Amino acid sequence: MFTVKELQKIYHFGTESIEALQNVNLSVKRGEFVAIIGHSGSGKSTLLSVMGGLMRPTGGVVLIEDEDLWAKNDRGRARIRNTKVGFIFQFASLIPTLTCLGNVMLPCLFNPKGLQWANQEKAQQLLQQVGLADKLHAYPNELSGGQQRRVAIARALINNPIVILADEPTGDLDEETEAEIMKLLLTNLRQHQATLIMVTHNLDIAQRADRVLQMKKGRLQ
């Protein structure tokens, strides 16, 4: 249901260039959890950005449920991103002028069904699940880094994405919170038969994946 074929990404800067992705192929089933490990600079973040429609590849194809992501125009790609893909980045990147609740509900604005009361209930429920029931109306600058990250995780799940792309989602969280976040992500995976593709340096987390793949100098092994 999620397929990547012969992906290539070349970054150009000045007269130099670097091949960050070299002929990457990957097929992931519904409900599967794939962990991607690899050294810094091996191309993991580049791969997630290209797979999620955020950065155009130099070559290759990304198929999400048979929809060719990079063959669509900007609008078509935005629709797929908003309805089918949930991103969790290394940095929370929350909107500072919106409360936690507002941030989590934000992706619903771009959903064809629009903003509904049910969205608010779901947002509250997700914030509760990530341990932030008492922070619904707090603004991002009133939260710790780990709390902001948890808001971003709730935001990624609000539209029930079928693919969750996560870049070190539990990087700087304490063990207890990390365990809770992983439980939430894996429960979501089972409930919605979603696919989780996660970049991690944490081998304990990688061990829980159905498959562990290693990026090495732009190649997936």
Ligand SMILES: Nc1ncnc2c1ncn2[C@@H]1O[C@H](COP(=O)(O)OP(=O)(O)OP(=O)(O)O)[C@@H](O)[C@H]1O
């Ligand atoms: N915007 C850019 N312009 C030029 N080169 C870039 C750009 N972004 C990344 N690179 C280069 O592409 C390669 C892959 O970078 P990428 O961020 O995908 O690696 P990574 O495996 O995610 O690293 P990390 O674990 O440190 O986050 C690196 O050599 C990096 O320097």
